[in-house]
Amino acid sequence: xxxxxxxxxxxxxxxxxxxxxxxxxxxxxxxxxxxxxxxxxxxxxxxxxxxxxxxxxxxxxxxxxxxxxxxxxxxxxxxxxxxxxxxxxxxxxxxxxxxxxxxxxxxxxxxx
Amino acid sequence: xxxxxxxxxxxxxxxxxxxxxxxxxxxxxxxxxxxxxxxxxxxxxxxxxxxxxxxxxxxxxxxxxxxxxxxxxxxxxxxxxxxxxxxxxxxxxxxxxxxxxxxxxxxxxxxxxxx
Numbered sequence: 001x002x003x004x005x006x007x008x009x010x011x012x013x014x015x016x017x018x019x020x021x022x023x024x025x026x027x028x029x030x031x032x033x034x035x036x037x038x039x040x041x042x043x044x045x046x047x048x049x050x051x052x053x054x055x056x057x058x059x060x061x062x063x064x065x066x067x068x069x070x071x072x073x074x075x076x077x078x079x080x081x082x083x084x085x086x087x088x089x090x091x092x093x094x095x096x097x098x099x100x101x102x103x104x105x106x107x108x109x110x111x112x
Numbered sequence: 113x114x115x116x117x118x119x120x121x122x123x124x125x126x127x128x129x130x131x132x133x134x135x136x137x138x139x140x141x142x143x144x145x146x147x148x149x150x151x152x153x154x155x156x157x158x159x160x161x162x163x164x165x166x167x168x169x170x171x172x173x174x175x176x177x178x179x180x181x182x183x184x185x186x187x188x189x190x191x192x193x194x195x196x197x198x199x200x201x202x203x204x205x206x207x208x209x210x211x212x213x214x215x216x217x218x219x220x221x222x223x224x225x226x227x
Contacts, residue, residue, distance in 0.1 A: 034215065043116075043202050043218035044155070089155060098145045098206050098216045099168040102155040 002027060004092050006103025013110050019077040021106045023090035026071065030092040034100070035064065035075050038087045047075075047088075080110045114139065116205045116219035124225045130191040133222045137184050137205030144186040145216065146178060149200040158201075161186055162208070190224075198226045 005024045013019045023033075031052055036044035050057045050064040050073065057064045063076040077084055087107050091100040117136040125131050137144050145168075146158040157170040161180035178188040190197055200223050204216040 036218075041220075043220045046215050046217065049215060097168055098143055098160050098204060099157050099170070100147075100155075100216065101157070104154050
């Protein structure tokens with residue numbers, strides 16, 4: 001019940017295309033869902049996060065869509081760029097803690 | 113504002129030895145959490161500290177321990193190292209778990225290799 005399932009494991013997108021990464025969770029106590037971006041040799045960097053009281057959040061080219069009833073959330077990267085090539089992790093946690101349950105990661109490659 | 117500082121960045125240890133890793137959070141942040149990252153298991157939560165108290169602990173053996181000091185700096189210790197402990201150990205700094213919507217910021221990690 002603590003798992004967060006992330007798909008796909010890897011993704012190849014053409015420059016200018018849309019990258020979509022999906023995550024699903026089971027624990028309904030989760031109420032904070034961040035997405036992190038990680039480049040090789042670096043720590044994860046927070047991209048965008050959402051709480052279940054909204055269905056969508058947009059920051060620049062990054063959008064989180066959240067479906068509370070389906071217990072699913074997804075990251076959309078619009079106008080994908082080669083510089084977006086990295087590994088993306090979704091995560092979930094409950095309020096009052098920074099114990100994040102991470103998805104298994106998606107390795108994104110954007111072709112120039 | 114300086115980010116999260118983890119030292120050392122790289123470490124090579126022999127099986128059976130012990131190791132101590134250090135994390136200095138962002139100034140003003142009082143919460144520190146630790147994660148282990150491996151290719152096989154991904155990012156796994158180790159423990160979380162706030163105001164020198166361990167608030168949560170992950171599913172790791174007792175060889176893994178940590179502590180937080182009054183200045184919010186944190187250390188984690190791994191005793192009797194095993195080959196499987198080779199990983200990137202990440203520290204995350206956060207303002208206060210009592211605040212809704214605060215984020216966790218990760219350091220660059222300490223790459224531990226056990227030989």
